[in-house]
Amino acid sequence: MTVTLPPLDDLVACPQCDTLHNATALPDHTRAYCQQCGVVLMTSQPEAMARILSLALTAFVMMIAAISFPFLSLDAGGFHNATSVMDAILAFNKGLAFPLAIAVAFFIVVIPLIRLGALIYALGPLVREQPARVGARVAFGIAEKLRPWSMAEIFIVGVTVALVKVAGLAAVTIGPAFWAFAGVVIITVLKDQLICRYSIWEALEQPAA
Amino acid sequence: MQVFDLGSTGTTSGLITAREAGLVACQRCGQVHRQDVRLCTRCDGALISRDTDSLQKVWAWLIAGMIAFIPANIYPMLLTSTLVERSESTIVSGVIELIHHGSIGIAVIVFVASIMIPMGKFMAIIYLAISVQRKSGTNRHQRHKAYEIVEFIGRWSMIDVFVVAILSALVQLNTIATINPGIAAVSFALSVIFTMLSAQSFDARLIWDADRTTT
Numbered sequence: 001m002t003v004t005l006p007p008l009d010d011l012v013a014c015p016q017c018d019t020l021h022n023a024t025a026l027p028d029h030t031r032a033y034c035q036q037c038g039v040v041l042m043t044s045q046p047e048a049m050a051r052i053l054s055l056a057l058t059a060f061v062m063m064i065a066a067i068s069f070p071f072l073s074l075d076a077g078g079f080h081n082a083t084s085v086m087d088a089i090l091a092f093n094k095g096l097a098f099p100l101a102i103a104v105a106f107f108i109v110v111i112p113l114i115r116l117g118a119l120i121y122a123l124g125p126l127v128r129e130q131p132a133r134v135g136a137r138v139a140f141g142i143a144e145k146l147r148p149w150s151m152a153e154i155f156i157v158g159v160t161v162a163l164v165k166v167a168g169l170a171a172v173t174i175g176p177a178f179w180a181f182a183g184v185v186i187i188t189v190l191k192d193q194l195i196c197r198y199s200i201w202e203a204l205e206q207p208a209a
Numbered sequence: 210m211q212v213f214d215l216g217s218t219g220t221t222s223g224l225i226t227a228r229e230a231g232l233v234a235c236q237r238c239g240q241v242h243r244q245d246v247r248l249c250t251r252c253d254g255a256l257i258s259r260d261t262d263s264l265q266k267v268w269a270w271l272i273a274g275m276i277a278f279i280p281a282n283i284y285p286m287l288l289t290s291t292l293v294e295r296s297e298s299t300i301v302s303g304v305i306e307l308i309h310h311g312s313i314g315i316a317v318i319v320f321v322a323s324i325m326i327p328m329g330k331f332m333a334i335i336y337l338a339i340s341v342q343r344k345s346g347t348n349r350h351q352r353h354k355a356y357e358i359v360e361f362i363g364r365w366s367m368i369d370v371f372v373v374a375i376l377s378a379l380v381q382l383n384t385i386a387t388i389n390p391g392i393a394a395v396s397f398a399l400s401v402i403f404t405m406l407s408a409q410s411f412d413a414r415l416i417w418d419a420d421r422t423t424t
Contacts, residue, residue, distance in 0.1 A: 011241045013232075015237070016413040017414055017416070018414045019226055020234075020241065023239075072379055088374045092377075104370065104371070107367065138253070148364055154367050157371075158370075197239070205250075
């Protein structure tokens, strides 16, 4: 079939089903979906970049708090045991389970921090309307690639399940790190909602100075 | 949130894909290129019109995931010792214990996350892979939905691993009660990781290609 196509830069293809669409600038507060499979292709929020950057910075700082302060503590029969996020990771440090300790560390702390750091690095100059940093494209690519492997929100649900399991056995006190961690989860969800891959890639395309 | 209609570049016969238009699209940023371009000019991502090895990778990871799921259910997930007894609990016996405790809601969460989601995922991926191999042209919208659900929900199976991590870190009260992780936690985590990799290797564009003449 012969089709006359507009210039390639005015087209966008759906990443999931390859359907071509015209890339038009969206009005604010709108979302564009793929007409074939319904995936979100673009979203447009006023000041999205600045909001993503500020949320990422907030989450980064809170994540540091979440790993430094006590997470939960347990009292039963005169014994006391305080646990931090690090202790939860090191629960698997014995024998064959050791690789799992590393994996858990990556899922709940390292990967979320890498994603946040990469976003801050890539978007920082854009918000100040400066040219993108060297490697900004690599950084944003990593942040997006790692998205499914960042499991902080799953960890929080897991903690809730664990709390119910021990609630009958002993008195559990929730520490400041628990709330910081919950905050990280909520902020991360809000931030990911704002990310429009298409427009960020487009902004990053401006050649580095 | 309003829906904004991007004009489609369709012909009278409907929507067309980048491939049909003789182009190749970047899956990271959506930019389209002429078919001979190898690296995306916008985001430096590798361009590949269709991942022809996709199904092979999907099957390999899936089988690995299913194999790892077996010891995850046979061996104990948690080793609990208290003053009076030592007990080992597997995934299923943990759920039964929760029901006896009266925590039905939590039992449901654990059961769904550790048994139903992994099993459902195996079946969904098998179904998707077979239907693509047979070049089935039916139910494409439902199959795409199934793919999206598998991609979205797969990670949530990790809940049980985190429960074990928190319990074993928290319940370390010398002689009164200690909880330690069992070997099933490792194989369960591996099973989840392998199935996630399997779902990620699946090239969703293949679902939409089936009834098209281009190969």
